[in-house]
Amino acid sequence: MNYEPPKWADRFLRWYCNPRFLEEIEGDIYELFDRRVEQQNPKVARLKFIWDVFRFFRWSNINRTNSKYTTMNHFMLLRNYLKLGMRNIRKNLVSSSINIFGMAIAICFAISIFIFTDAQLSMDNFHSNADRIYQITNYVDQDGNDNLWSDSPMMLGPALKTDHPSVEEFARFEFRSTVAKYKSEVFDELAVFTDPSFFKMFDYEMIAGNRDVLYNKSNVVISKEMAIKYFNDEDPIGKELSFKFMNGKVKRLVVGAVLEKYPYNTSIGFDFYLPMENFYDLEFENANDWAFMTDANFILLKEGESISSIYDSFDKYKELQHGSNPEWKVRSFEPLVLTDLSTTSYMIEGSVSGGGHPAGRVALIVIATFLLGMACFNFMNISVVSASKRLKEIALRKVMGSVRREIIYQFMVENLLTCFFALLVGAALSYFLLIPWFDIMIPEMDIQFRTNDPFTLIYLMLGLLIGVGIISGAYPAFYISKFDTITIFKGNEKFGSKNLFSKIMLGIQFFLAVMTIVGCFIMTEQSIYLGEKDWGYDPEGTMSVYVNGQEQYDLLKNQVVNHPAVINHTSSDLLIGRGITKVSFEMGDKQIGVRRIGASEGYFDTFRLRMKEGRPLTDRAEDKNGNVVVNEKFVNAMGWESGLGQTFTYDSTRYKVVGIVEDFHYYDFFSPIDPVMIHGLAPEKVRYLTVQADPEKLVDLEQHTREAWLAIAPNDPFDRVFQEDAFDGFYQENESNINILMLITGIAIVLACLGLYGLLSFNVQGKLKEFSVRKVLGAEPKVLVKIISKQYFWVLLISFLIGAPLGTFGMMNLVVSVFPDTKPVTALPFIIAVSIILITLIVTVAGQIKKAINVNPADLLRTE
Incomplete structure (x- = not known):
């Protein structure tokens, strides 16, 4: 029997070996191979042949040229x-x-x-200390779920720096609404109180001022946009701004620094930075306590230190927090590195980072x-x-x-x-x-x-x-x-006859197109569904005006409620659509997270909330201090079969449920509905006057209210909200999503058409002589149509049968992970996808059929 060495090894030898040495080397190793076959066995001979080929793979034997x-x-x-x-x-x-x-x-x-x-993905990585900056978030057990919160104890940052040499600096964020004023310019703004070390930790570029500016409590740092807004072309450094807060206290601060426009990849950036020392002076609450939760705690580790060095103190901090605030118990602390904040912000309640x-x-x-x-x-x-x-x-x-x-x-x-x-x-x-x-x-x-x-x-x-x-x-x-x-x-x-690989390519291409088209239409259908969802109340003709306390409320109410357009009016401390505070309390062995609203009589009629059981709140004493109305989610979270008459304790007050309203959306439709309780409103907590008016007269009422406000509070901005505009941000985002999906669908359709055109052209090009013979023999155009289209019809059908379910499965998984409320998949996306594919097939085939029908047989068959 004749045994041969491995062919691939022989080819490799011929590829690399210099032709001058090839004959000699090849002869030697072939001779060795034959000898080994006789003396040993073929398997060993083949292995040693491979070794010989690689053994001669040396620089001196390689075929190379240096010829220019x-x-x-x-x-x-x-x-x-x-x-x-x-x-x-x-x-x-x-x-x-x-x-x-x-x-x-x-x-x-x-x-x-x-x-x-x-x-x-590159958010915040421009900071030189980005890999050493951590936000200390915390998990809170609410409704049986571990919710990750940005809010953490105010005392946590100072404690970490004191207890751990590995912590170089800390900076806390505490946000407060304020009325900022410069001369006659008055605007509602959001200010952040932070520690002086903030600008040592974060590398925001400054147009003017220095990074130690917040060590002086009389200074304020503003963004470039605010410098233009308040001072135009003036130099803002040294100018005085006054800040009036919700408790009526005023702080006058001097502009000590101006920040350059924030980099495009920053997720943390504000307009007004006030020294944290001023927050304590304003005496909002007892902030020097482990019970007080600030909006964020950041720490900067020293070079070479690991975040694990602070873990051993977390149990001690938990005990301090639990002892001070038993209604909001932190289960565990979770440090997150700065560069991960924007990609995880969707999981963090009250996140200070965009993403x-x-x-x-x-x-x-x-x-x-x-x-x-x-x-x-x-x-x-x-x-x-x-x-x-x-x-x-x-x-x-x-x-x-x-x-x-x-x-x-x-x-x-x-x-x-x-x-x-x-x-x-x-x-x-x-x-x-x-x-x-x-x-x-x-x-x-x-x-x-x-x-x-x-x-x-x-x-x-x-x-x-x-x-x-x-x-x-x-x-x-x-x-x-x-x-x-x-x-x-x-x-x-x-050329082109029975080209199976090309048909497979077309099938894969249409499989991808079907997945994309079906998936995009399913997502579009879900987006349209969210956009058309019932709000849970009637916002038409409802207008709210921000007021600072009972005195302003009474003065404005007396000027507004007698206007002929007004139907109902009420007051509240928070406004639907502007964010509602989330609180927590213990019920048995579990902690319940609840959105709360303080409201006065007329609230339910003004917003036209739908009472399911019981009655709305009034201004009677028992309704102001002990009765509440809750939504359906609240009843379910508490595990009650019937909520009316049930009681619970929150913030040391015993509440009794006197009414249940249908669930309503208070933020946007991307967010799930939480349990909500609406309780009585203390006079000092009043922040909004809300009126229900005749929609046709709402513009006149708005002008009348504006004039009344200027007379009552000329130094405060007129902050008016039409309730119908409360979710404008959501609708704009939803519309943008739909537009992006339609663009993707259009691109997929165009590419699918081009692919079908390519393969049809390929097929027709190879069958022109066949078509010519058929025409000579009397074939009608419908025969050519059948020949051209039937094989591609099956390719497209198989692509649809595979691509549509996979596209549906993939997109529904995405939808469920993003949207809290989803609509069952209907036949509409599939009907649209089938229609698009059929139209694509018909239009593309029609052009090629015309080409086949119009061909002159004499031109193609003259040489046959």
Whole structure:
């Protein structure tokens, strides 16, 4: 029996070995192989043959050349291939344009999504100490769930610095609404009290002032936007601003520093920074106590220290907090590094950091990958179609001495050239159209054509060019280069007949398109459902005005409620749509998290909340100090079968449930509805006068109220809210989401059309002679229609049957993770997807059928 060495090892030897040594080395190792087969066994001989091949893989034996002529020859070949590529693009302008345009659309979307994602993932990493700054959040057990809260004990920051040498600095945030005034300019603002070390921890650039400015309690730091708003072209340094707070106290502070515009990738940034010492002076509450929860606690670790060094003190701090505030028990403390805050903010109640749910970001990345895949399949099919006109050129090159490797190299270079043009067009579309459009659709983010690291964008472009170029060009190059020369010159090549791989590519492409289209329409349907949801009350004709206490309320009420447009009026401490405080209390062995509103008589009629059982609150003494109305969620959270007459204790007061209202939305429709209790309102807590008016007379009432306010409180801003506008931010965000989904759907449809066009052209090109013969024999157009369309109909049907369920499954998982209330999937997304696919098939097939019908048989059969 004849035994042979491994062929792959022999090929490897021939590839690397210098031709001068090949015959001698090959002869030696073959002789050794034959000897070992006789003396030992074939298996050992093969293994030792492989070892011999690798043993001779030395620098002295490798086939290499330092000839400058060889390098020049390669350069000239490359230049020649580029010329051929440009000539081919001009010659086949239609197919080249489709290739470039289809790829450019996908590249445009991919670049834009990368920039958007990079902006989100690089949040706050411009701070030099970003990896050493931590926010100490905490878990609180509410309603049987562990909720992560930003709020933490006010005393936690100072305690950590005192107890742990590893902690270098700390900074706390305490937000307060205030009325800021400079001369005659008066505005409602949000100020943050923070510790003097804040600007040592965070690297925000200052236009004027120094980083020690907050060590002087008479200073205030303002943003660049506020400097322009209050002082225009004046130098703000040294100017005095007065701040009036909700307890009526006023602080006059001097502008000590102005911050430059915040970087685009910051998630923490405010307009007014006041020294924390002023917060204690204002005597809001007993802040020097473990019971007081401030909005955020940040610490800066020393160089080389680990966050684990502070863990051993957490149990001690928990005991101090529990002893001071038994109604809000911290279960555990959770340090979060600064660079992770924006990506985890969606999980944190009361987060001080901006950021969104990662599910949307992941979905966009997946969709961008799908679109790139579809574009690559388009490119493959249309490239093969275009190359069908160049078969004789390929055969001639082979006759002239070109080997298959050189033809593959030529087509890959031409393909990379086309991809380069697609990259230029895609980058231009992203820069001039899609990125500005994203910036408009997502106003809370400053989205520009940039990345955190300038080189990242360059690497992305190169990666897209090389990756997409190789993926999309490999199949056409290898497929076209394999044709036999003699077969081509005889005209017997079966170009495109029974090309299973192309049909598989089309199937995968339509599978991705169906998943994208169905998924986008399901998400759109859910967004429309949220946008049309019932608020749980009637906001029409309802207007609220912010007042500072009972005195302002009484004065304004006397001027407003007698207006002929007013139907009902009430007062409250919080306003639906502007955020409602969440509190917690113990009920048995569990802690209940509740939203609370203080309200007076008329509240339920003014907002037209729907009473399910019982009665609304009145101004009677028992309703002001012991009775409450709760929503359905509250009853469920407490585990009551019937809520009426039930009692519970909150903040040392025993409350009795006298009414139950239907659940209503108090924030937006992205957020779940929590348990809500509405209790009586103390006079000193009054903050809003709310009136229900005739909608047709609301504008007149607003003007009348404005004039009355100017007479009552000329130094306070007129802060008026139409309740119908309470959820405007939600509706704008929801509309932006729908617009983005429609854009993605449109791109998927365009790419699907291009892919189908490419393969149909491929098929028709290969069957023109067959169609000509059929026409000569009397075939009617409907026969051609059946031949052309039936095989693709099955491809598209299979793609739909696989893609639709997977698209539904994937998108519903995303929807459930983002939306608290989802609508069951209906048949509408599938009907729309089927309709789009059928229309795409009909329109594309119609063009190719027309081409097949109009062909002149004499032109194709004259040589047969």
